Amino acid sequence: xxxxxxxxxxxxxxxxxxxxxxxxxxxxxxxxxxxxxxxxxxxxxxxxxxxxxxxxxxxxxxxxxxxxxxxxxxxxxxxxxxxxxxxxxxxxxxxxxxxxxxxxxxxxxxxxxxxxxxxxxxxxxxxxxxxxxxxxxxx
Numbered sequence: 001x002x003x004x005x006x007x008x009x010x011x012x013x014x015x016x017x018x019x020x021x022x023x024x025x026x027x028x029x030x031x032x033x034x035x036x037x038x039x040x041x042x043x044x045x046x047x048x049x050x051x052x053x054x055x056x057x058x059x060x061x062x063x064x065x066x067x068x069x070x071x072x073x074x075x076x077x078x079x080x081x082x083x084x085x086x087x088x089x090x091x092x093x094x095x096x097x098x099x100x101x102x103x104x105x106x107x108x109x110x111x112x113x114x115x116x117x118x119x120x121x122x123x124x125x126x127x128x129x130x131x132x133x134x135x136x137x138x139x
Contacts, residue, residue, distance in 0.1 A: 007059075007071040009085070009092060009106060009113040012038060014076050016051075016059055019068030024049040027064060035065055043068055073115060087113065 017035065021027060027049030034042040043065040052058035061077065075085050082097030092106040092113045106115040 005116055007073040007115045009075055009115060010072045011075045013072055013074050016062040016074050016077055017043075017065045017068055017072045018051065018062055019043075019065055019070075021047070021064055023051050023071075024062070024064065025052050026050045029064075032063070035063070 013035070015035075018024075024047075027047045029047040032045040032048070034044055036042050044067075045063050046066050047064035049062060049064065050058075050060055051062050059073070060081075078085055078094060083103075084095040084097075084100060086093045086095065090108050092108070092115075093102045094104045094106070094115070095101060096103050104115055106113045108114075
């Protein structure tokens with residue numbers, strides 16, 4: 001599995017962050033200061049934007065941080081947007097703000113919770129296609 005599709009759920013950072021500008025659907029380049037990592041090293045913020053594919057914006061307000069090797073999904077930023085994050089011994093769930101339906105399930109690997117955003121993109125495309133074909137719509 002490609003590492004750049006995996007996102008680490010992180011409680012230590014207040015913003016979503018990524019180091020690969022090619023994962024952005026839309027990005028605005030702007031120097032916005034620095035982030036400080038757990039080891040006190042700093043990364044320069046050089047933009048912000050949206051992550052997803054061309055038809056579905058999935059993660060909003062993502063910082064583009066120079067040299068960052070992992071994708072970090074901020075638990076506090078999700079909660080601030082109304083999402084519910086539920087942790088279990090071997091997995092976690094992110095639930096939609098309005099319906100509380102499970103949007104994404106992550107796995108716990110070596111004491112870290114990981115999400116596969118590519119899987120979410122594929123599910124959204126599948127369900128939108130099913131709705132366009134008339135499935136799941138009651139009259």
